[in-house]
Amino acid sequence: MAQAVEEWYKQMPIITRSYLTAAIVTTVGCSLEIISPYNLYLNPNLVVRQYEFWRLITNFLYFRKMGNSNFI
Template structure:
């Protein structure tokens, strides 16, 4: 059983393997109270005024509680990102990384702009972790590009 999990992990493409590993480590660290989620969430004021730039990245790595929802997100990331990286972006790992960074940037800009619009700011202010949004972006993209193969 342990060897099957090890083989599965080693066969994953490098980008998604790295993302899953860092996400699991951060979530375990937060569950064991080694890392505080208050140091990970997206707060535009802290990013701009206090130069806490890591918040632009860490909000995509923390999935809140380690429960069934977390397991489903890890499953979706593993399955659909692996499909994207092995099929649509076959042999173009850098393109997959740029696509991932572009999607994360767009999600961040949407939240930051949404916080500035008066009537929407109350709903956008509650979005402090974008990890679930990035997972859903990958699932939708994988489903939309299914069957296209490498470009």
């Protein structure tokens, strides 16, 4: 089973694989409270005035915290 997942992952195009990996890392990081979602959302004032350019990309990577409470 693990070999099938690994093969599936390796056969993805590089852009899709990179996006999937970044989205999973960002979402898991927020779920484990390593990263705050408030550091990821798009705020044009912070991008322009404080040069926080990562906000242009990270807002597309975070979906929401994972857990059982999301399914209720």
